Amino acid sequence: xxxxxxxxxxxxxxxxxxxxxxxxxxxxxxxxxxxxxxxxxxxxxxxxxxxxxxxxxxxxxxxxxxxxxxxxxxxxxxxxxxxxxxxxxxxxxxxxxxxxxxxxxxxxxxxxxxxxxxxxxxxxxxxxxxxxxxxxxxxxxxxxxxxxxxxxxxxxxxxxxxxxxxxxxxxxxxxxxxxxxxxxxxxxxxxxxxxxxxxxxxxxxxxxxxxxxxxxxxxxxxxxxxxxxxxxxxxxxxxxxxxxxxxxxxxxxxxxxxxxxxxxxxxxxxxxxxxxxxxxxxxxxxxxxxxxxxxxxxxxxxxxxxxxxxxxxxxxxxxxxxxxxxxxxxxxxxxxxxxxxxxxxxxxxxxxxxxxxxxxxxxxxxxxxxxxxxxxxxxxxxxxxxxxxxxxxxxxxxxxxxxxxxxxxxxxxxxxxxxxxxxxxxxxxxxxxxxxxxxxxxxxxxxxxxxxxxxxxxxxxxxxxxxxxxxxxxxxxxxxxxxxxxxxxxxxxxxxxxxxxxxxxxxxxxxxxxxxxxxxxxxxxxxxxxxxxxxxxxxxxxxxxxxxxxxxxxxxxxxxxxxxxxxxxxxxxxxxxxxxxxxxxxxxxxxxxxxxxxxxxxxxxxxxxxxxxxxxxxxxxxxxxxxxxxxxxxxxxxxxxxxxxxxxxxxxxxxxxxxxxxxxxxxxxxxxxxxxxxxxxxxxxxxxxxxxxxxxxxxxxxxxxxxxxxxxxxxxxxxxxxxxxxxxxxxxxxxxxxxxxxxxxxxxxxxxxxxxxxxxxxxxxxxxxxxxxxxxxxxxxxxxxxxxxxxxxxxxxxxxxxxxxxxxxxxxxxxxxxxxxxxxxxxxxxxxxxxxxxxxxxxxxxxxxxxxxxxxxxxxxxxxxxxxxxxxxxx
Numbered sequence: 001x002x003x004x005x006x007x008x009x010x011x012x013x014x015x016x017x018x019x020x021x022x023x024x025x026x027x028x029x030x031x032x033x034x035x036x037x038x039x040x041x042x043x044x045x046x047x048x049x050x051x052x053x054x055x056x057x058x059x060x061x062x063x064x065x066x067x068x069x070x071x072x073x074x075x076x077x078x079x080x081x082x083x084x085x086x087x088x089x090x091x092x093x094x095x096x097x098x099x100x101x102x103x104x105x106x107x108x109x110x111x112x113x114x115x116x117x118x119x120x121x122x123x124x125x126x127x128x129x130x131x132x133x134x135x136x137x138x139x140x141x142x143x144x145x146x147x148x149x150x151x152x153x154x155x156x157x158x159x160x161x162x163x164x165x166x167x168x169x170x171x172x173x174x175x176x177x178x179x180x181x182x183x184x185x186x187x188x189x190x191x192x193x194x195x196x197x198x199x200x201x202x203x204x205x206x207x208x209x210x211x212x213x214x215x216x217x218x219x220x221x222x223x224x225x226x227x228x229x230x231x232x233x234x235x236x237x238x239x240x241x242x243x244x245x246x247x248x249x250x251x252x253x254x255x256x257x258x259x260x261x262x263x264x265x266x267x268x269x270x271x272x273x274x275x276x277x278x279x280x281x282x283x284x285x286x287x288x289x290x291x292x293x294x295x296x297x298x299x300x301x302x303x304x305x306x307x308x309x310x311x312x313x314x315x316x317x318x319x320x321x322x323x324x325x326x327x328x329x330x331x332x333x334x335x336x337x338x339x340x341x342x343x344x345x346x347x348x349x350x351x352x353x354x355x356x357x358x359x360x361x362x363x364x365x366x367x368x369x370x371x372x373x374x375x376x377x378x379x380x381x382x383x384x385x386x387x388x389x390x391x392x393x394x395x396x397x398x399x400x401x402x403x404x405x406x407x408x409x410x411x412x413x414x415x416x417x418x419x420x421x422x423x424x425x426x427x428x429x430x431x432x433x434x435x436x437x438x439x440x441x442x443x444x445x446x447x448x449x450x451x452x453x454x455x456x457x458x459x460x461x462x463x464x465x466x467x468x469x470x471x472x473x474x475x476x477x478x479x480x481x482x483x484x485x486x487x488x489x490x491x492x493x494x495x496x497x498x499x500x501x502x503x504x505x506x507x508x509x510x511x512x513x514x515x516x517x518x519x520x521x522x523x524x525x526x527x528x529x530x531x532x533x534x535x536x537x538x539x540x541x542x543x544x545x546x547x548x549x550x551x552x553x554x555x556x557x558x559x560x561x562x563x564x565x566x567x568x569x570x571x572x573x574x575x576x577x578x579x580x581x582x583x584x585x586x587x588x589x590x591x592x593x594x595x596x597x598x599x600x601x602x603x604x605x606x607x608x609x610x611x612x613x614x615x616x617x618x619x620x621x622x623x624x625x626x627x628x629x630x631x632x633x634x635x636x637x638x639x640x641x642x643x644x645x646x647x648x649x650x651x652x653x654x655x656x657x658x659x660x661x662x663x664x665x666x667x668x669x670x671x672x673x674x675x676x677x678x679x680x681x682x683x684x685x686x687x688x689x690x691x692x693x694x695x696x697x698x699x700x701x702x703x704x705x706x707x708x709x710x711x712x713x714x715x716x717x718x719x720x721x722x723x724x725x726x727x728x729x730x731x732x733x734x735x736x737x738x739x740x741x742x743x744x745x746x747x748x749x750x751x752x753x754x755x756x757x758x759x760x761x762x763x764x765x766x767x768x769x770x771x772x773x774x775x776x777x778x779x780x781x782x783x784x785x786x787x788x789x790x791x792x793x794x795x796x797x798x799x800x801x802x803x804x805x806x807x808x809x810x811x812x813x814x815x816x817x818x819x820x821x822x823x824x825x826x827x828x829x830x831x832x833x834x835x836x837x838x839x840x841x842x843x844x845x846x847x848x849x850x851x852x853x854x855x856x857x858x859x860x861x862x863x864x865x866x867x868x869x870x871x872x873x874x875x
Contacts, residue, residue, distance in 0.1 A: 081562070082434045084467070085123075085130040085460060086475035089115040093472045099448025099460040100149035100157070102179070106516035106537040106561075109180050110448060110460050111147035111159050112475050116140045118147050118161045119475075122180035124536035126516020127458050127479040127562035136174045138185035141165055145199070146215075149448075152205040155179055156251060160203035160213055161186060168192035171201045171215045173252045189213055189246055189255050197221040197239075206277040211248040212312070214273045214285065216241055217258070219266050223296050238296045240266045243273035243287055245312040259312055261285060267292050269301070276339045276393070283308045284368060286321070286337040286347050300325045303335050303349045305368040321362050322374040324351035336390040336449075342397035344421040347371070350387040350403075359389040359403035363423035372423025378405055378415070379429060390447040392457065397421055400457040400481075402432065402449045412437025412463045414447070416480055432478050437463030441473070448477075454514040456482030458562060479562025485513040489557045491569040496576055498613075498635045500545040505557045505569065507537070516561040520544065525552040525573055534560065549578040549613075580634030582616075583608040584642040591622035591646055613638075620644045624686075624709035651707035653681040653691065655715040662695040662719055693717040697781045724779035726754040727786040728763075735767035735791060739777070757781075765789045 086094045094114030101108055108123040110130070117139030121130045136144075142165025150158045157176040162169055163186070174186035192198060201215035218224050224239035243261040248254060262268035269292040275285035285306050291299035302325050307317040326349075338346040345368050348361045359377040364370060378386040389403040402416040414433040418426035441464030448460035460477040467474060487508035495502040503522075507515050520542045523530035535542055547553065552575045556568040586593055589605030596617050600607050613634045621627040625646040634640055657664055660677030664670070667689050673679045686709040692702040698719035707713050730737055733750030737743070740761040744752050758781040766772040770791035777787055 080478040080480045082476050082478050085110045085121050085477045086133050089119050089133045090474040091470055094475050095462045095473050096446045097448050097460045097462050097475050098147045098149045099450050100151045101450035102151045109149050111149045117144045127477055128560055136183055146201050148201055148203045150203045150205045158203050160201045162198050168194050169198045171198055175252050195221055200272050202274045204277050206281055207279050211252055214245045214275055217244040240296050241270050242268040243270045269298055272335045274337050276337050286335045288335045317368045321347040321371050324374055326351045338391040338393040338399045340393040340397045341395050346391045346399040348389040348391035348401050350389050356383055357385045359386040361401050375423050388447045390449045392449045392451050394451045395453045402447050402459045410436050411439045414461045416459055432459050435465045437465055482563040484564040485515055485559035485566030486510050487513050488567040488569045489559050491557050491572055494555050494572040494574050502543050503555050504541040508559050514561050515559040519558050519560050519565055521556045525554045549576055578613050579610050580613045581639040587645040588622050591620050594619045622646055624649050648686050649710040650683040652712040657693045657717040659695055662693045665692045695719050697722055721758050722782045723755045724758050724781055725784040728752045729788040731790040732767050735765050738764045767791050769794050
């Protein structure tokens, strides 16, 4: 993983060189960086220059601040452009970089040891720039090492690492479901035992989505022996080290039981196990295997190839990839395996040939059964170290390989080359790094290499340089073998908005146009100053905001990739204005409308006007209606509909009532009446309302009142006393009756009911032959009174009774009564006399008498009369 910090100044390994990073914290300094800066290289070359954006005028400063910080970089000639990938974590040592590529979107992902755990960043423009680095969640909870990165077909990003903490050390896998924007906490793949050791993981995704993870595992760490340099770099000298493989079919939520790969488990002597997964699911793995002697002592090692066609259960084709070997005390863990699109398998490794440490590569076209002769990659023949060699298969059947070399006279540099299927170079090696690493500064122990298609590939690495005032191992990335897009995108639309425009485009479609992103360029038309924003290849439109008004602008778009930007599109010019549209309907149609106090024309209740954007005051008014007043904001080049329906003003009802203490109701609701009988009702809707007054003994008064909006309606309420009833009886019934000056009709019985208001009235009664009468009669409110009138008979006219006078009616009655009494008395006397006579002469009955017989039978005329009774003596 790391070159031993105790390596010789000439770059060769110490006799006890190390495989850095395979020890546990239990035996010290497992993966800590022991970086000793011995010397600085004077006159360090700067990064390749960038073309800055033109300085904006002061009036456009706001727009410039919204532009991307990344400048617009056209295609560059010469070597590849180096890009810093670990900022802002580059202020401390970063190392062991791994890289992956999402060909669907053109995104690059880098992971490394740093940022307080495992650092992670991404590039959405094919290596043109990288996002600010973040730390993988959970990776800071101990000593993290051995990062690896893979991307699934669905875009899920996986970051593997080994974490050593109080619970032991175990491989972990974190994932991102949002294309690298964020990651979840890396969960352990399995729970280690306190006596075990894990190191050097690799992660890969099969085409069917199955996730695989390999790592180095020692079931008994007490068997592991390490040796460290004075600078802190360590390596294994003994141990029962093995290669383990596990898989997950649910994106890393659960994992299968680990399967040992090496046949002589648990004493395998394996120090690295990188692997690739073929499109058919076949797994190819490269084992760095050391000879194991007594007490698990590690001897010289070789790189061996194994293959599994059943998902990792059974492994075959265990063959060495070359006859070259490496000493057990080597400073690298850099074996690498790649798979070309035509099935060619590539292996890369470093080995010692005599006293030199060189980078090698081999190829196999028969699934690893046989291999091409080992190809020495570095062209120099000095004793400098050449390691960290990494290979990746390419889309055209070839492969890309990169390595880092410590050139003794200069310092550390990164080189790269292309490999053919027969294992030979395609062209000469290229210098990738444009800075030279400090010769005595420890460097990161891995490289990241990914194929970008169309003959291009990206390389990421870390080494100690002085860059941005920082002298520490930092992570860089570069793109090789790529040309900028040949064709320009098609700019389809520029749509004005509120202080902004929306730019749309179609990507170029030429066969050599590998597009990793787009850059939108705009500026003032008359000055040709420009600003820019960069976007990923998945974007087809962009919003350019913060544009000042009343300027003429041009807009262009270019496609970009790691080699820079291609030609720009045909521009579209837009002049933004500061006008908005206000329109709507107004009710009533004759209402008056003003905008900021200025009259607005209203036609048939509708209005339409163009005016400046921003805040305005709209006021509408009409007679008998409540006015409308409200602020209204008009957007940039937008339309605001404002329909206004004014509300009628309320009316008022006012008046007096008599008596003053009467109760007054308005629409059935009691209202207040003051001490003088005045009332006032406000807030009354226009229309018809009911007002009534009531008082005990008075007749209730009810009126319908029509209220006009905004007007006062007066109404006076005067109550009258309630009527009473007179029940009149008159004798004789044919009398003539007048009451209160009005005739009254009597029934045949001489009766009548008269209803009048309370008061005293005059009653006149007359009848022919009777004495007339006149009386005062009082009627009480709401009551019924009865009055009987009997007229007296008038005296007869003179000459009718011999005296020339007319007796009063009462006198006549008395005479009749007296006559009747006299006649009755005479009759009674005669009856007595007769009975006495009959008593004296019982034989002589009286004529015509009616008596009741003793036996109760009547005596009738013609009967034999009884003799009268005898008179008593002295009678």
